[in-house]
Amino acid sequence: MRLAAPEGNLIELRGVCFRRGDFRVFDGLDMAIPKGKVTAVMGPSGTGKTTLLRLITGQLKPDAGSVRVGDYEVPTLTLGRLYEMRRQMGMLFQNGALLTDSNVFENVAFPLREHTRLPERLIRHIVLTKLHAVGLRGAARLFPGELSGGMNRRVALARAIVMDPDILIYDEPFVGLDPISMGVIVRLIGRLNQALGLTSVVVSHDVRELELVADHSYLLAEGRVVASGAHRELMDTDSPLVRQFMHGEADGPVAYHFPARDYGDDLFDRDQAHR
Amino acid sequence: MGLIREIGDTLVAFLRALGSMAMFLGRLLMYTPAGLLRFRLVVHQVHNAGALSLAIIMLSGFFVGLVLGLQGFDLLARFNSENVLGGAVALGLIKELGPVVTALLFAGRAGTALASEIGLMKATDQLSAMEMMAVDPMKRVVLPRFLGGVIAMPFLVAIFTAIGIFGSWVIGVAWMGVDPGVFWSQMQSLVSMDDVREGIFKSVVFGVAASLVAVYEGYTAWPTAEGVGRATTRTVVITAVSVLILDYMITAALL
Numbered sequence: 089m090r091l092a093a094p095e096g097n098l099i100e101l102r103g104v105c106f107r108r109g110d111f112r113v114f115d116g117l118d119m120a121i122p123k124g125k126v127t128a129v130m131g132p133s134g135t136g137k138t139t140l141l142r143l144i145t146g147q148l149k150p151d152a153g154s155v156r157v158g159d160y161e162v163p164t165l166t167l168g169r170l171y172e173m174r175r176q177m178g179m180l181f182q183n184g185a186l187l188t189d190s191n192v193f194e195n196v197a198f199p200l201r202e203h204t205r206l207p208e209r210l211i212r213h214i215v216l217t218k219l220h221a222v223g224l225r226g227a228a229r230l231f232p233g234e235l236s237g238g239m240n241r242r243v244a245l246a247r248a249i250v251m252d253p254d255i256l257i258y259d260e261p262f263v264g265l266d267p268i269s270m271g272v273i274v275r276l277i278g279r280l281n282q283a284l285g286l287t288s289v290v291v292s293h294d295v296r297e298l299e300l301v302a303d304h305s306y307l308l309a310e311g312r313v314v315a316s317g318a319h320r321e322l323m324d325t326d327s328p329l330v331r332q333f334m335h336g337e338a339d340g341p342v343a344y345h346f347p348a349r350d351y352g353d354d355l356f357d358r359d360q361a362h363r
Numbered sequence: 364m365g366l367i368r369e370i371g372d373t374l375v376a377f378l379r380a381l382g383s384m385a386m387f388l389g390r391l392l393m394y395t396p397a398g399l400l401r402f403r404l405v406v407h408q409v410h411n412a413g414a415l416s417l418a419i420i421m422l423s424g425f426f427v428g429l430v431l432g433l434q435g436f437d438l439l440a441r442f443n444s445e446n447v448l449g450g451a452v453a454l455g456l457i458k459e460l461g462p463v464v465t466a467l468l469f470a471g472r473a474g475t476a477l478a479s480e481i482g483l484m485k486a487t488d489q490l491s492a493m494e495m496m497a498v499d500p501m502k503r504v505v506l507p508r509f510l511g512g513v514i515a516m517p518f519l520v521a522i523f524t525a526i527g528i529f530g531s532w533v534i535g536v537a538w539m540g541v542d543p544g545v546f547w548s549q550m551q552s553l554v555s556m557d558d559v560r561e562g563i564f565k566s567v568v569f570g571v572a573a574s575l576v577a578v579y580e581g582y583t584a585w586p587t588a589e590g591v592g593r594a595t596t597r598t599v600v601i602t603a604v605s606v607l608i609l610d611y612m613i614t615a616a617l618l
Contacts, residue, residue, distance in 0.1 A: 145495060147495075171497040171499070174494070174496070175497045179492070185488035186489070186492075187489055188484075188487070198496065198498075199496045202503070203497065251496075
């Protein structure tokens with residue numbers, strides 16, 4: 089079954105609340121991910137970007153609100169239905185998360201071996217095609233430990249698309265890469281989305297790289313969407329908070345200093361009550 | 364007041380851990396029939412757990428047998444009954460030392476390896492990645508390792524016991540000059556089938572306990588380097604204590 093998409097939005101979050109202890113990570117979050125596009129979700133560290141992904145994939149349940157992926161209402165799914173939904177999703181983890189005891193070929197073949205009973209020749213065919221798409225067909229017999237960080241992520245990308253998913257989710261795909269690997273990943277995100285007819289969600293805080301791939305961007309802060317629109321529009325916005333983030337200014341609405349007591353009091357360890 | 368509260372807190376934490384481990388075992392047992400169908404995964408893990416522990420278990424078994432031979436001979440010689448050495452050693456090994464010492468060695472060798480392997484897979488997001496590929500890590504990673512340990516343990520116990528008996532033979536017969544015919548016939552007449560069954564029963568129970576603790580600690584480990592280290596240590600400590608307690612309970616119930 090393919091994921092149906094009413095109104096052109098493949099993923100929709102409505103009024104999502106999520107609490108971690110006393111801390112409200114999300115407080116009435118609304119978001120729509122259009123089908124066939126690359127959508128960027130940005131935000132300063134600690135605004136719950138990874139939590140958002142886990143809500144979409146059903147690894148976490150919201151305290152209130154609705155998370156819809158295609159026809160699936162994610163928080164209400166049983167484990168079996170959840171796995172059914174996830175077969176139509178691919179996810180790229182920050183560090184690749186490849187199985188360290190299998191080589192590159194077996195890593196990419198893993199979902200096929202688990203979910204299908206294809207003959208070995210066909211598996212070989214599919215795996216090598218996907219590896220070729222990320223430029224690593226020659227590395228099929230290497231182990232994850234022998235690859236660089238960027239190559240690890242490309243193998244993980246090949247694994248994420250091996251079941252031909254409808255949705256591809258990237259968790260911080262640009263973190264810790266050299267400029268060349270970064271360029272490769274940027275190119276792959278755009279190309280795969282187009283060639284495979286995917287819907288992509290890219291969670292990241294690398295504003296400049298996202299500019300090259302994102303059709304639509306969301307900016308998260310303080311548990312809500314504070315801005316959304318085409319990437320260019322966000323760059324030229326008047327809102328001080330959005331400006332600060334998009335242009336990487338050190339001080340602004342998000343203060344440079346972590347909340348603290350008075351500087352002088354702290355230095356000389358004066359207690360306010362003693363004065 | 365503080366002391367009472369601390370004792371209470373510890374007790375509650377202990378019971379909670381016991382409960383969650385029991386639920387974990389329940390889930391594993393529920394998946395077991397389907398898990399056994401993926402025979403190759405299980406066989407691979409039997410080989411992993413068994414081969415890992417085989418050398419250390421054979422070596423330890425031999426030396427335990429040597430010591431039992433020496434101590435047993437020395438003790439029995441005081442009553443002029445060194446002839447029963449074979450039977451005495453065999454009873455001790457089959458009913459107690461075989462299952463207990465094997466389980467302790469298994470925890471130290473295979474148990475720690477299982478816990479740290481699963482813990483590291485968790486820390487590096489490999490388990491989350493499986494979940495995202497619609498593969499249940501409980502079925503794909505935890506269950507085969509658990510079953511592998513459970514299946515391997517009785518065989519390891521049998522090997523340990525056999526080599527231990529050989530060790531005591533080396534001391535008693537080859538060195539101290541006990542008559543070999545008497546050594547073996549005493550063993551045959553002293554050891555009943557019930558004793559062997561007790562040993563097998565214990566080895567199965569300890570196999571379940573040692574494997575369960577190892578996979579549980581790995582799976583619930585805090586996903587950091589420190590968490591994985593703690594999980595490995597806890598595996599050895601918890602297995603050792605629970606095997607000794609279980610051993611007492613089984614022995615008391617069967618005698």
